[in-house]
Amino acid sequence: MAEVTNGMTRGTFLGSTVALPAFLTVANAAALADAQKASQASVHYQSSPNGNKQCSGCKFFIAGSDANSDGRCQMVDGSISPHGYCDSYSAKSS
Numbered sequence: 191m192a193e194v195t196n197g198m199t200r201g202t203f204l205g206s207t208v209a210l211p212a213f214l215t216v217a218n219a220a221a222l223a224d225a226q227k228a229s230q231a232s233v234h235y236q237s238s239p240n241g242n243k244q245c246s247g248c249k250f251f252i253a254g255s256d257a258n259s260d261g262r263c264q265m266v267d268g269s270i271s272p273h274g275y276c277d278s279y280s281a282k283s284s
């Protein structure tokens with residue numbers, strides 16, 4: 191029978207200690223992903239469209255809470271306007 195310490199069996203204690211490094215790995219991966227994105231300056235990001243080209247029509251755009259809210263970009267760091275534009279623009283395929 192498993193030993194009980196502070197309401198935890200050895201199995202649940204070991205499970206907790208194994209889960210913590212897994213969580214840290216996910217957090218580190220997210221931080222690393224952000225660090226690998228281009229800066230807004232390096233891709234000449236602007237918060238206004240370039241003609242009919244804007245972030246909401248770009249395949250790298252991750253929409254915000256609604257059509258006019260800032261979102262994120264898979265390629266560029268920071269908050270991104272759906273009406274913005276940068277050198278890495280790539281139209282969504284239809």
Ligand code: SF4
Pocket residue numbers: 235244245246248249250251252263264265266270274275276277278279280
């Ligand atoms: S790659 Fe550039 S144009 Fe496309 S969503 Fe990101 S910031 Fe906007």
